[in-house]
Amino acid sequence: xxxxxQVKLEDVAALAGVSKTTVSRVLNxxxxxxxxxxxRVHEAMEQLHYRPNAIxxxxxxxxxxxxxxxxxxxxxxxxxxLEAGLDECLYENSYRTLMGNSQNNPQKEEQYLQLLxxxxxxxxxxxxxxxxxxxxxxxxxxxxxxERAVAPQIPVVASDNYRGGQLATQRLLxxxxxxxxxxxxxxxxxxxxxxxxxxxxxxxxxAGYPAITxxxxxxxxxxxxxxxxxxxxxxxxxxxxxxxxxxxxxxxIIQVAxxxxxxxxxxLKVVGFDGADGTRILFPELTxxxxxxxxxxxxxxxxxxxxxxxxxxxxxxTLPVTLLEGTTG
Amino acid sequence: xxxxxQVKLEDVAALAGVSKTTVSRVLNxxxxxxxxxxxRVHEAMEQLHYRPNAIxxxxxxxxxxxxxxxxxxxxxxxxxxLEAGLDECLYENSYRTLMGNSQNNPQKEEQYLQLLxxxxxxxxxxxxxxxxxxxxxxxxxxxxxxERAVAPQIPVVASDNYRGGQLATQRLLxxxxxxxxxxxxxxxxxxxxxxxxxxxxxxxxxAGYPAITxxxxxxxxxxxxxxxxxxxxxxxxxxxxxxxxxxxxxxxIIQVAxxxxxxxxxxLKVVGFDGADGTRILFPELTxxxxxxxxxxxxxxxxxxxxxxxxxxxxxxTLPVTLLEGTTG
DNA sequence: TTGAAAGCGCTAACAC
DNA sequence: GTGTTAGCGCTTTCAA
Numbered sequence: 001x002x003x004x005x006q007v008k009l010e011d012v013a014a015l016a017g018v019s020k021t022t023v024s025r026v027l028n029x030x031x032x033x034x035x036x037x038x039x040r041v042h043e044a045m046e047q048l049h050y051r052p053n054a055i056x057x058x059x060x061x062x063x064x065x066x067x068x069x070x071x072x073x074x075x076x077x078x079x080x081x082l083e084a085g086l087d088e089c090l091y092e093n094s095y096r097t098l099m100g101n102s103q104n105n106p107q108k109e110e111q112y113l114q115l116l117x118x119x120x121x122x123x124x125x126x127x128x129x130x131x132x133x134x135x136x137x138x139x140x141x142x143x144x145x146x147e148r149a150v151a152p153q154i155p156v157v158a159s160d161n162y163r164g165g166q167l168a169t170q171r172l173l174x175x176x177x178x179x180x181x182x183x184x185x186x187x188x189x190x191x192x193x194x195x196x197x198x199x200x201x202x203x204x205x206x207a208g209y210p211a212i213t214x215x216x217x218x219x220x221x222x223x224x225x226x227x228x229x230x231x232x233x234x235x236x237x238x239x240x241x242x243x244x245x246x247x248x249x250x251x252x253i254i255q256v257a258x259x260x261x262x263x264x265x266x267x268l269k270v271v272g273f274d275g276a277d278g279t280r281i282l283f284p285e286l287t288x289x290x291x292x293x294x295x296x297x298x299x300x301x302x303x304x305x306x307x308x309x310x311x312x313x314x315x316x317x318t319l320p321v322t323l324l325e326g327t328t329g
Numbered sequence: 330x331x332x333x334x335q336v337k338l339e340d341v342a343a344l345a346g347v348s349k350t351t352v353s354r355v356l357n358x359x360x361x362x363x364x365x366x367x368x369r370v371h372e373a374m375e376q377l378h379y380r381p382n383a384i385x386x387x388x389x390x391x392x393x394x395x396x397x398x399x400x401x402x403x404x405x406x407x408x409x410x411l412e413a414g415l416d417e418c419l420y421e422n423s424y425r426t427l428m429g430n431s432q433n434n435p436q437k438e439e440q441y442l443q444l445l446x447x448x449x450x451x452x453x454x455x456x457x458x459x460x461x462x463x464x465x466x467x468x469x470x471x472x473x474x475x476e477r478a479v480a481p482q483i484p485v486v487a488s489d490n491y492r493g494g495q496l497a498t499q500r501l502l503x504x505x506x507x508x509x510x511x512x513x514x515x516x517x518x519x520x521x522x523x524x525x526x527x528x529x530x531x532x533x534x535x536a537g538y539p540a541i542t543x544x545x546x547x548x549x550x551x552x553x554x555x556x557x558x559x560x561x562x563x564x565x566x567x568x569x570x571x572x573x574x575x576x577x578x579x580x581x582i583i584q585v586a587x588x589x590x591x592x593x594x595x596x597l598k599v600v601g602f603d604g605a606d607g608t609r610i611l612f613p614e615l616t617x618x619x620x621x622x623x624x625x626x627x628x629x630x631x632x633x634x635x636x637x638x639x640x641x642x643x644x645x646x647t648l649p650v651t652l653l654e655g656t657t658g
Numbered sequence: 659t660t661g662a663a664a665g666c667g668c669t670a671a672c673a674c
Numbered sequence: 675g676t677g678t679t680a681g682c683g684c685t686t687t688c689a690a
Contacts, residue, residue: 006391008667019677024669032675054447055387056667059682064384066448069428074403075413077607084404087430091437096444099398099428101416108420115425118383119395222610251611278406281551282580282611337683348661353685361659385683388666 007048016044027052058120067304068116070100070109071127072218077247077276078293079127082146085297086125093305095122102128104219117141123304126150142307144300147192155307156316157300158192164289164321165199168243168271171287171329173207175269177241180204181232182213183253184245189217193245196273200243212236216249225249229256240268241329247272247279247288254286254328264328271329280324287329292319336377345373356381387449396633397445399429399438400456401547406576406605407622408456411475414626415454422634424451431457433548446470452633455479471636473629476521484636485645486629487521493618493650494528497572497600500616500658502536504598506570509533510561511542512582513574518546522574525602529572541565545578554578558585569597570658576601576608576617583615583657593657600658609653616658621648 013023018037025031026041044050058064067090071079087097098116102109109128116124117139127146145156172180184197197213204211214232216225229252233239244250250272254264262268272279275290299317306314342352347366354360355370373379387393396419400408416426427445431438438457445453446468456475474485501509513526526542533540543561545554558581562568573579579601583593591597601608604619628646635643 006667009669010667020668021670021677022675025676028669030670034675037675051443051447053388053449053667055384055393055449056682057669058384059382059388059667059684060669062682066427073413074416075409075607077404077406077611080404080409083428084402084430087403087428088432091430091441096448097428098395099412099416099426101413101420103417112420114380118380119425120382120384222606248607248610255610255613277551278404278577278607279611281577281584282406282608284584335683338685339683349684350661350686351659354660357685359685363659366659382683385666386685388668388683389685391666 006053007050008053009050011048012041012044012050015048016040062120064120064122065095066098066119066121067095067123067125068098068100068113068119068121069125070102070112070116072104073101074099075101077278078274078291080278081276081293082127082297085294086301089298089301093301104128104217123308125300125304142304144303144307146296146300149190149192155303155314156192157296157303157319158316159291159296159319159321161192161195161321162199164273164291165196165243166203167321167323168196168273168289168329169200169203171271171323172241172243172269173203175241175265175329177269178209179236179238180209180241180243181236181239182211182243182245183216183229183249184213185217186215196243196245222252225252226256229253230260233257233260233262242268242270244270244272247274247276247283247286250286250288250328251279251283269329275322275324285327286324287326288324290322290324292321295319335382336379337382338379340377341370341373341379344377345369391449393449393451394424395427395448395450396424396452396454397427397429397442397448397450398454399431399441399445401433402430403428404430406607407603407620409607410605410622411456411626414623415630418627418630422630433457433546452637454629454633471633473632473636475625475629478519478521484632484643485521486625486632486648487645488620488625488648488650490521490524490650491528493602493620494525494572495532496650496652497525497602497618497658498529498532500600500652501570501572501598502532504570504594504658506598507538508565508567509538509570509572510565510568511540511572511574512545512558512578513542514546515544525572525574551581554581555585558582559589562586562589562591571597571599573599573601576603576605576612576615579615579617579657580612598658604651604653614656615653616655617653619651619653621650624648 009020009023013020023041025033026038069083074080074083090097100112102112123142125144127148143154145154147158182200185191185193201211216228242253244253250270254270257268272286272288275288303314338349338352342349352370354362355367398412403409403412419426429441431441452471454473456477472483474483476487478485511529514520514522530540545557571582573582579599583599586597593599601615601617604617625648632643
């Protein structure tokens with residue numbers, strides 16, 4: 001493959017009849033320069049279509065302005081909105097975004113992290129939903145975690161999941177449900193979703209009802225998820241309310257329920273969790289607990305900025321949730 | 330800010346008692362090396378937790394293994410699935426993904442492109458939906474476009490949009506609709522969506538009906554979109570069928586219609602376009618034209634690979650679409 | 659089978 | 675105001 005010869009600083013210097021230093025100064029607008037020189041250099045740059053080589057600069061400055069994002073997938077209303085928000089906020093702080101979709105595969109997540117680190121990223125925002133917590137996260141690389149406890153010293157941005165779980169469960173209880181079932185990740189998955197379960201269990205216990213949780217992992221294929229929900233209805237035909245830990249599962253559950261002749265909300269009430277914008281457009285009827293997704297993104301970037309600026313003891317942040325009234329629950 | 334001193338190749342060399350060259354050779358598995366040496370070097374690397382600096386390597390090799398993605402937003406069922414697919418395919422080809430959400434803002438798109446180019450990316454995949462076609466796209470950087478004609482020499486991966494438009498319109502005609510309205514981008518937006526409109530217009534003309542298109546831009550805020558659709562119903566109360574150029578608009582239209590007391594599909598039939606997985610979960614009732622999104626991603630990466638490998642005359646690819654039977658149309 | 663030295667493109671002391 | 679020079683961490687001729 002032919003290597004295209006790039007216009008470099010030296011070429012600009014030659015054309016403008018100055019030294020590399022001067023061009024560099026013009027480029028970075030540093031130091032004293034005569035207007036005439038600036039002018040000539042700018043002209044030379046234009047003429048040659050000069051574009052500075054970020055790699056070379058990065059090698060020197062040890063700063064890449066790159067932030068890595070590691071999430072299960074971007075193909076999801078919640079993560080999609082979140083990553084779009086992160087990208088936007090990072091952009092405003094003049095960072096570029098390196099995307100890594102781990103597909104909830106621990107091995108892939110590790111590989112991604114390795115690669116991102118090799119790329120000398122300036123920071124990392126993680127929200128992958130698995131247990132892999134490699135010890136190279138123990139570097140002093142600025143890291144922010146979203147909805148997931150990674151390590152003690154890493155700040156977490158999360159919704160008030162316990163409160164969300166309360167809102168959802170209470171809503172179903174208020175609607176008169178007596179047999180409420182919950183869906184969530186397996187207990188060993190270290191995500192803050194577990195707080196939603198905790199709230200559900202506490203409220204059910206207080207109300208004197210049994211708490212039953214069906215476990216569905218993030219990377220469970222869709223058909224398999226449907227099979228699990230079908231089993232739910234087989235094993236618990238008395239179910240009259242379901243608190244799903246995310247809207248996608250809520251949608252799937254409603255599909256399965258309807259296919260079995262259950263009417264929603266007459267025979268079965270369903271409350272979801274997330275309330276992403278995309279979901280609101282396609283499925284506005286869904287009653288759900290809405291997270292402040294855009295705010296999460298903004299806060300996360302802010303916490304990362306703080307760390308990059310050298311601040312230590314960056315505090316975790318919990319954000320409020322609201323119940324969104326639909327017709328399914 | 331204190332600069333963390335990184336372990337470098339030289340440190341490994343010192344510890345292993347060999348030269349930098351040797352370590353580099355071990356790293357890249359190149360040249361002849363005695364097993365004993367390899368062993369010692371590997372041990373030293375482990376001991377020091379050595380991680381090669383990709384930036385330094387990139388400066389030399391002029392290859393970053395980075396591919397830029399420029400799309401309007403990742404917060405959308407279609408683009409979300411597409412970018413997730415691209416990221417996955419690129420990952421398999423050992424490329425990392427640099428994300429750029431242009432928000433359909435030409436200025437932001439240009440800035441993104443500049444930044445991506447400065448980062449010395451190895452290739453670019455674009456699907457932004459605006460007219461900005463900067464002439465620095467005329468570099469010999471490998472580029473693939475998705476669903477958008479950028480420049481003659483840049484290969485495009487697109488669905489058979491004309492066929493899709495036919496399928497959708499014909500479906501509505503077959504269902505007995507006589508007043509079918511279409512939504513699409515303004516005519517000057519250079520996207521292949523215009524082929525959907527063309528098909529609609531051709532079929533309407535053949536059937537002897539007038540063709541009416543309401544124009545909605547990608548970046549139109551949601552409330553404004555709703556206002557446009559409300560206007561649609563005001564101006565054309567006789568409408569009995571709508572072919573929306575994407576599922577999100579279809580969803581919005583159905584919301585507006587229902588709010589005005591129209592029953593779908595009894596009073597109004599709606600057919601969308603895209604058929605992304607996420608949409609299928611949340612709104613399975615929607616009749617829509619499904620694009621082969623995952624395949625688009627795979628093909629796009631393949632075309633990019635071809636260009637990176639030095640191949641010229643890379644051909645554009647058109648992919649098939651299918652009508653997905655729902656209950657709304 | 660291994661090492662010395664030059665250089666990728668840029669920046670920043672330190673001179674003048 | 676501007677230039678000289680060294681060096682960021684790595685790879686690769688070329689020589690031994």
